[in-house]
Amino acid sequence: MKNKKAVLGGETVMWIYRFLLIGIMLIGFIAVISNFYSVKYDTRPAESALLARRIINCISINSIVEIKAFNSDKVSECAGLGKEETNEIYIDALLNYSSSSRVAIGDFTLKALCGSKGEYVPSCLNQKYYLLLKQNGNLERAKLDLLIAIKKLEKNV
Amino acid sequence: MKNKRGQELLLMHIFYIIFIVFILVSLIYFTSNAAKGEGIKKRVGAKQIALLLDAAQPETIIILSSDIPIKKEDNQIIAGKENPFSYSFFSPFKINLVAEEKRIEISEKK
Numbered sequence: 001m002k003n004k005k006a007v008l009g010g011e012t013v014m015w016i017y018r019f020l021l022i023g024i025m026l027i028g029f030i031a032v033i034s035n036f037y038s039v040k041y042d043t044r045p046a047e048s049a050l051l052a053r054r055i056i057n058c059i060s061i062n063s064i065v066e067i068k069a070f071n072s073d074k075v076s077e078c079a080g081l082g083k084e085e086t087n088e089i090y091i092d093a094l095l096n097y098s099s100s101s102r103v104a105i106g107d108f109t110l111k112a113l114c115g116s117k118g119e120y121v122p123s124c125l126n127q128k129y130y131l132l133l134k135q136n137g138n139l140e141r142a143k144l145d146l147l148i149a150i151k152k153l154e155k156n157v
Numbered sequence: 158m159k160n161k162r163g164q165e166l167l168l169m170h171i172f173y174i175i176f177i178v179f180i181l182v183s184l185i186y187f188t189s190n191a192a193k194g195e196g197i198k199k200r201v202g203a204k205q206i207a208l209l210l211d212a213a214q215p216e217t218i219i220i221l222s223s224d225i226p227i228k229k230e231d232n233q234i235i236a237g238k239e240n241p242f243s244y245s246f247f248s249p250f251k252i253n254l255v256a257e258e259k260r261i262e263i264s265e266k267k
Binding site: 015018019022026029030033034036037041043046047050051054058077078079080081082083084085088089152155 | 169173176177180184187188191192194197200201204207208211212231232233242244245247248249250
C-alpha cells in the first residue's frame with residue numbers, strides 16, 4: 001500500500017524543482033541576452049586620434065610649426081571644442097626645441113587619471129610628433145608631445 | 158465517482174504548460190526588442206555622425222540614410238525623439254544640418 005502523504009509531498013517537491021529549473025534557465029537567458037546587447041560602444045580612442053590629427057594639421061603646415069601659432073587660443077580654435085567639451089577633455093601639448101613651450105586646455109585633473117587602471121577612467125592618447133619650428137625665419141628641430149584625455153564616461157562606459 | 162486526484166494533476170499540468178508558454182512568449186518579445194532596439198540604433202547613429210563630423214573637412218556634404226530623426230544643438234548630435242541620445246562632436250567649421258533632407262553641410266568657418 002502506498003503512503004499517500006509521501007506521494008503528495010514528493011510531487012510537490014517535483015513541482016518546486018521544475019519551477020526552479022525554469023527560473024534558473026530564464027535568469028541565465030536574460031543575463032546572456034542583456035550582456036550581449038548592452039555592449040558599450042567606446043568611441044573615445046577614435047575621437048582622440050581625430051582630435052590629435054586635427055590639431056597637428058591645423059598648427060603646422062608641411063610639418064613646420066610657427067612659434068606664433070603655438071598658443072592656447074590657436075590650439076583651442078583648431079580643436080573646435082564646445083563649451084561643454086572643455087570639462088570633458090584635456091589637451092596638453094608640450095613643444096620641445098632649444099627651449100620649450102606648453103599649451104594646456106580643459107580639465108587638467110583628467111591628466112592625473114591617465115594610466116590608471118579600471119573601467120571608469122578617461123581615455124588617453126599620447127603621441128609624439130617630430131616637427132620643424134620656424135622662429136625668426138630660422139628652422140630648428142622640435143618635438144611635440146601631445147596628450148589628449150577624454151572623459152565622456154556616461155556615454156561610453 | 159470522480160477522480161479528484163487526477164483532476165488536480167491535470168490542472169497542475171495545464172497551469173505548468175501555460176506558465177511555460179507565457180515565459181517563452183516573454184523571452185521572444187524581450188529578445189526581439191533587444192535585438193532591434195531603438196536604443197542601440199540611436200546610440201550608434203549619434204556616435205557615427207559625431208565621429209564623421211569630427212573627421213570632416215570643409216566643403217563636405219554628408220547624406221544620412223538612417224531613419225532615426227536627427228537634430229543638432231550647438232556641438233551636440235541628438236538622435237531619436239523619445240529618450241533621445243546626444244553625443245558631442247568637435248569641429249572648427251560651420252555645420253549645417255538640413256533635417257528634412259537628412260543632409261549635413263560642412264563649410265569653412267563658424
